[in-house]
Amino acid sequence: MHAKRSKDTRIIQNDQVLINDLNNYHTLFGGVLMKKLDACATLSARRHARVKECVTASTDSVNFNSPIRQSDSVCIESFVAYTGKSSMEIFCKVIAEDMITAERRIAATAFLTFVALDENKKPIVVPKVIPESEEEKFLYETGEERAKIRRLKRQQNKDLVAKLSIKKPWDE
Numbered sequence: 180m181h182a183k184r185s186k187d188t189r190i191i192q193n194d195q196v197l198i199n200d201l202n203n204y205h206t207l208f209g210g211v212l213m214k215k216l217d218a219c220a221t222l223s224a225r226r227h228a229r230v231k232e233c234v235t236a237s238t239d240s241v242n243f244n245s246p247i248r249q250s251d252s253v254c255i256e257s258f259v260a261y262t263g264k265s266s267m268e269i270f271c272k273v274i275a276e277d278m279i280t281a282e283r284r285i286a287a288t289a290f291l292t293f294v295a296l297d298e299n300k301k302p303i304v305v306p307k308v309i310p311e312s313e314e315e316k317f318l319y320e321t322g323e324e325r326a327k328i329r330r331l332k333r334q335q336n337k338d339l340v341a342k343l344s345i346k347k348p349w350d351e
Contacts, residue, residue, distance in 0.1 A: 182307040185315040188227040188259040192219050195278075196249045207247035212273065212287060215255055216241065220269040220291045223257040227267055228295035228305045236266060239290040239329060247286050251275040260290070260315065261322025265302035267293045268325065270318050292329060 192215065200211045217235060224233040247253055253275060260270040268290055275286035297303045310319035 180304065180306050182309050183227055183259075184309045184311060185258045185260065185319070186311060188223045188257075188308070190219050190222045190226065190255075190257045192255045194253050194255075196247060196251055196253060198249060201249060204246070205248065207251075207253070209241070209243060212243075212247070212253070213238070213241060213289075215253070216257075216271045216273070216287075216289050217291065219255045219257040220271055220289075220293065223259055223269050224267050224293035224295065227259045227262075227308070228303070230295045230297070230303065232296045232300075233267070233293045234296060236292040236294045237329060237333075239268075239292060239325065239332075241287060241289040243287050245275060245284050245286045247273075247275045248277075250277055250279055251286075252278055253286070258315070259308045260310075260318035261326065262305050262308050263326060264304055265294055267295070267305055267308075268322055269293060290325060 194215065196207055200207055202208045221233055221235070253273060255271055255273050257269050257271045259267050261268040269292070271289040271291065272285065273287035274283055276283045294302050295305050308319065310316045
């Protein structure tokens with residue numbers, strides 16, 4: 180299995196902000212942006228693994244840096260930043276551009292983890308990633324630390340779920 184360059188997994192999606200995507204502060208709903216992030220990241224993961232199906236294993240973080248307004252366009256760039264055996268960490272960068280002034284700013288960043296599945300819905304080994312740009316190299320070099328944090332959080336979540344009740348509140 181040959182390693183693949185990060186840039187070969189890059190997906191760029193541009194969109195306008197519509198009025199029905201706005202919250203009561205007249206900025207883009209966070210949930211609308213998260214849906215766009217997941218869709219873009221899925222394509223990067225599938226492009227890297229070259230499989231029919233990749234599933235979102237986790238949304239590690241979404242950091243909202245700047246509000247996105249109706250006068251903005253939204254550009255989401257995603258690419259594979261780091262890989263494990265069967266998992267792929269996808270980095271997403273959201274650039275908002277004011278369509279009147281042409282001002283561009285980083286509106287959000289996100290890390291999502293995907294797992295590639297075979298036709299039997301079982302995880303498969305994915306190719307390693309080769310970073311080339313300064314941005315890609317930085318994300319790759321810091322990827323192992325994020326992977327360790329994800330493993331810790333996954334264990335913490337298992338511990339939490341083991342303590343949760345599934346009883347109906349009125350049956351307690």
